[in-house]
Amino acid sequence: MEIKSEILYNERLSAGYYKLGLSWKAAKVVAGHFVMLRVSDGLDPLLRRPFGIYRAIKGRGVELLYRVVGKGTEILSNKRPGERLGILGPLGNGFTEPEKGRKIIMLTGGMGIVPLYMLAESIESGTLIFGARSRKETFLLKDFRKFALKIKTATEDGSVGRKGLATDLLEEEITPEAIVYACGPMGMLKAAAGIAMNSGAKCMVSLERSMACGIGVCLGCAVKAKPHKDEKENRLYKMVCSDGPVFDSEDIDWDVL
Numbered sequence: 001m002e003i004k005s006e007i008l009y010n011e012r013l014s015a016g017y018y019k020l021g022l023s024w025k026a027a028k029v030v031a032g033h034f035v036m037l038r039v040s041d042g043l044d045p046l047l048r049r050p051f052g053i054y055r056a057i058k059g060r061g062v063e064l065l066y067r068v069v070g071k072g073t074e075i076l077s078n079k080r081p082g083e084r085l086g087i088l089g090p091l092g093n094g095f096t097e098p099e100k101g102r103k104i105i106m107l108t109g110g111m112g113i114v115p116l117y118m119l120a121e122s123i124e125s126g127t128l129i130f131g132a133r134s135r136k137e138t139f140l141l142k143d144f145r146k147f148a149l150k151i152k153t154a155t156e157d158g159s160v161g162r163k164g165l166a167t168d169l170l171e172e173e174i175t176p177e178a179i180v181y182a183c184g185p186m187g188m189l190k191a192a193a194g195i196a197m198n199s200g201a202k203c204m205v206s207l208e209r210s211m212a213c214g215i216g217v218c219l220g221c222a223v224k225a226k227p228h229k230d231e232k233e234n235r236l237y238k239m240v241c242s243d244g245p246v247f248d249s250e251d252i253d254w255d256v257l
């Protein structure tokens with residue numbers, strides 16, 4: 001059920017990037033959960049927009065991070081503290097905790113970093129590989145520097161870290177006992193799934209699809225699934241919103257994405 005939440009803050013972090021504090025206290029939020037936000041009380045845009053939950057603000061609500069890409073996020077960026085937004089959530093399955101002894105590697109790029117904050121909070125050590133076009137996007141790493149994480153960066157123009165792709169760094173870092181938690185552009189996720197498969201590591205991917213309902217009704221966010229060893233799980237398509245957004249990379253048919 002959609003409820004109204006008050007905007008606590010809506011601050012510009014960098015050109016086109018904002019953090020949004022909402023007075024919304026969900027019963028239980030785990031890393032990888034998302035919400036559907038109604039950004040306008042009018043008919044345009046009609047549909048709610050999906051956003052990952054970045055972190056809980058103790059006793060007050062939750063914080064989201066978003067990038068302005070179109071009409072809905074543009075409207076959102078003009079909202080002021082005290083205004084109210086319709087919110088539906090927490091939605092999706094979220095990341096599962098890693099088994100003991102697994103080497104944890106987080107792989108991300110751009111806003112894909114959002115669901116990894118709460119994961120980073122919950123682990124003792126690990127590596128975060130961040131891919132960006134240039135230095136401009138690396139401000140997103142600031143909050144992660146307080147965690148016991150080895151942070152490795154790749155930029156396409158070489159302005160910070162390694163010149164190249166984040167998946168180049170993943171190839172160097174991955175070992176068979178690793179678990180990769182990946183969220184970012186589809187090309188990155190597909191490459192990560194291949195690298196993990198070749199090295200024998202486990203890989204969990206958080207997928208993004210355009211979402212109309214967010215609750216498994218409209219079937220608009222379907223992805224083709226691979227045959228599953230468990231009969232009950234064996235379906236041709238899975239819904240990113242209600243079966244995911246987090247999937248074992250081996251369960252996705254990457255050839256049709």
Ligand SMILES: Cc1cc2nc3c(=O)[nH]c(=O)nc-3n(C[C@H](O)[C@H](O)[C@H](O)COP(=O)(O)OP(=O)(O)OC[C@H]3O[C@@H](n4cnc5c(N)ncnc54)[C@H](O)[C@@H]3O)c2cc1C
Pocket residue numbers: 034045049050051052053064065066067068069070071072073074111114207208209210211245
């Ligand atoms: C589960 C989930 C979690 C998300 N979490 C975040 C988050 O934490 N922060 C954040 O900034 N964004 C997040 N997104 C993406 C966000 O939902 C879209 O950027 C937003 O809906 C765009 O709305 P708009 O009206 O501004 O743009 P629109 O006018 O709807 O679209 C503008 C452009 O963006 C593209 N676009 C829209 N949605 C997506 C998408 N999901 N993936 C790729 N391209 C898209 C469109 O194709 C179009 O080119 C998430 C998406 C999903 C599915």
Ligand code: FES
Pocket residue numbers: 210211212213214215216217218219220221222239240241242
């Ligand atoms: S968004 Fe409607 S089924 Fe997933």
